[in-house]
Amino acid sequence: FTAGGGGGENTIVPGTASGFPPFEMKEGDEVVGFDIDLLEAVVAETDYELADWEDLNSFDSLIPSLRNGNIDAIAAAMTITDQRDENIDFSDPYYSANQSILVREDGDFQPSELSDLQGHQVGSQSGTTGESVIQGMVDEGNFQESNYNAYDTYVLAVTDLENGNIDAVVLDEPVAASFASERSVSVSFVYETGEQYGFGVRTDDDELQTALNDGLAAVRESGTYQDLTSEWFGE
Ligand code: GLN
Incomplete structure (x- = not known):
């Protein structure tokens, strides 16, 4: 068998x-x-x-x-x-997706565009297109590499966000929506990448x-x- x-x-x-x-x-x-x-x-x-x-x-x-x-x-x-x-x-x-920016549900930090992330601690999962969005900002000089936090999984990144260790997480829109419905985080804005799985x-x-x-x-x-x-x- x-x-x-x-x-x-x-x-x-x-x-x-x-x-x-x-x-x-x-x-x-x-x-x-x-x-x-x-x-x-x-x-x-x-x-x-x-x-x-x-x-x-x-x-x-x-x-x-x-x-x-x-x-x-x-x-x-x-x-x-x-x-x-x-x-x-x-x-x-x-399947088609964009990237979402997740923040703490009850937090003061409510960015509405990528440039608002400058100076804040931002996380994503290693090797993902979310990480590429952050890397793109670094390459253009709009984000400090030392403010980027890479995680093995998005579950760990979202936990660190809830705990206040970081201020935002960049991840695929449908998955961000799922975390937002289950955890104390919410989607601050969507950044259109037009990805396809x-x-x-x-x-x-x-x-x-x-x-x-x-x-x-x-x-x-x-x-x-x-x-x-x-x-x-x-x-
Ligand atoms: N769609 C994203 C990527 O391909 C994230 C995928 C994932 O984390 N499972 O990088």
Whole structure:
């Protein structure tokens, strides 16, 4: 008996990094969320089968783990970027997002644009597009690098924000909304980046990439995609 699949050559190991609600989060020992359900529905439309999910400790280790074969596909709300595209391949886009700036719910600091972050302690998760937004400000001389706080997970960043150790967190809009509904933080403003998420595969895995794209088209067509967005985002 092998959970999740037969272990044959068409069995692929899916990888994610939980702590990014509602895309992937822990429920007991299990990882659940929109990405989990979506990839499972997509793969069910193909000749592939999914093995058990690998939940990596950090978002940063997903691409190295994919490249060295520990996992075969990434489903982690990963934005398709040119830089990542040099090292892995992506499926067609499956979700659009911008960045949100989270602050303490009851705090005095209520920034309304990026330049307001100057002089404040700001955090994000290492290796993310949220970090790229902050890095972009640093590169333009509009933000002091020493005021940037990098975390292994956004859960830790939000906890530090609640505790008053930092003043703002930059992260994906739907995830910020989720933290805002559960924790003592709120969205101060949205910075439009027009990001799109894709599933990641190795660059030599054209067959899997094609299968995932066909599977995505099929779940959009069947209404399953819409059902999952309603279930996880209430959209
Ligand atoms: N979408 C963001 C990125 O790709 C954040 C993803 C995440 O933290 N899981 O960098």
